[in-house]
Amino acid sequence: MKDSRILVLTGPGKGKTTSAFGMALRALGHGGKVAVVQFIKHDGSYGEVVALRQFPNAEVVCSGQGFTGRARDEESRERHASAARDGWRVARQRLEDNSMGTVILDEIFYPLNYGFIPVAEVVGALKRIAAGKVVVLTGRDAPEEIVAVADTVSRIECVKHAFQQGTKAQSNVEF
Ligand code: ATP
Ligand code: MG
Numbered sequence: 001m002k003d004s005r006i007l008v009l010t011g012p013g014k015g016k017t018t019s020a021f022g023m024a025l026r027a028l029g030h031g032g033k034v035a036v037v038q039f040i041k042h043d044g045s046y047g048e049v050v051a052l053r054q055f056p057n058a059e060v061v062c063s064g065q066g067f068t069g070r071a072r073d074e075e076s077r078e079r080h081a082s083a084a085r086d087g088w089r090v091a092r093q094r095l096e097d098n099s100m101g102t103v104i105l106d107e108i109f110y111p112l113n114y115g116f117i118p119v120a121e122v123v124g125a126l127k128r129i130a131a132g133k134v135v136v137l138t139g140r141d142a143p144e145e146i147v148a149v150a151d152t153v154s155r156i157e158c159v160k161h162a163f164q165q166g167t168k169a170q171s172n173v174e175f
Contacts, residue, residue, distance in 0.1 A: 002132040006150040010109065010142035013156035020104045020136045021048045024058065027134065032101035033057045035094040039087050039139075040064035040107040046175045059094075063087025064107070084111035088121070095125045095135065102134045109139030112146070119145050126150075 007023070009016040024034045034057060036049075042064045044050065052058045065083045088111070094103045111117045126149050129135060137146060147153050162173075169175060 004129045004131055004133045005135070005152065006126055006129075007134070007136045008142050008147060008150040008153040009136065009138045009156065010140060010147075010153070011155035011157055012140055013158040014161055015156050016138040016140075017106050018048065019154075020106055020138050021052065023134070023136050024052060024102060024104055027102040028052075028055050028057055031057070033099055034059070034102045034104070035097075035100050036060045036104040036106060037087050037091040037094065037108075038062045038064060038106040039084055039111050040066070042066050042083070047171060061087065061090050063090065080111075080114070081116040084114075084116035087111070088117045092121075092125050095129055095133075098130045098133075101132065102136070104136045105138070107139045108137050109142050109146070112143050113141055119143050122146065123149050 009019050021036075024036060027034050034052070036052065036059070038049075038060065041062050043066070044053075044060070044062055049060050049062070052060055063083050063086050065080050091103070091105055091108075094100050108117070108122070112119050112122065123145050126135060126146075137150070142153070
């Protein structure tokens with residue numbers, strides 16, 4: 001029986017989400033089942049989401065309320081928190097489902113750092129995953145409790161990014 005594996009992709013540079021989707025592709029190529037739960041993002045128009053949904057063994061759930069409206073007022077904060085909790089309910093179920101070989105929790109560090117999802121709950125669920133399961137968590141600023149429980153942690157640095165020269169987000173590169 002293979003070991004379970006928890007991977008963290010963090011840091012300020014570009015390439016965390018796309019690397020996690022690369023892992024999804026790798027697992028699908030071996031006939032595995034993949035679940036992606038995206039926090040923050042609420043829109044299925046990202047190219048990688050549209051592409052992955054074409055595989056019968058892949059599921060992508062977008063549970064976020066978007067990057068905008070930075071949880072300023074109480075109402076918007078509650079909306080983001082409630083969306084994050086909905087995403088976490090789905091994620092927890094997929095983590096417990098032994099038929100799901102790979103589970104990707106994309107941008108989960110934002111709701112953890114905002115306190116929308118208790119870090120201890122996620123750590124507990126990660127410690128209980130079955131042998132052979134692969135879990136990938138992405139986002140800037142991985143909480144240290146998650147880093148501690150992970151087997152592999154990569155931190156992507158930002159040497160430079162086109163946005164800093166005023167370039168706008170574009171399809172095939174950013175979405
Ligand atoms: P990608 O989805 O391309 O793999 P990412 O997951 O590493 O990027 P996020 O932190 O989730 O990046 O940021 C989301 C968006 O912000 C991406 O479209 C990305 O191109 C852009 N971005 C990533 N890093 C930077 C940066 N250092 N400066 C400005 N924009 C960035
Ligand atoms: Mg990302």
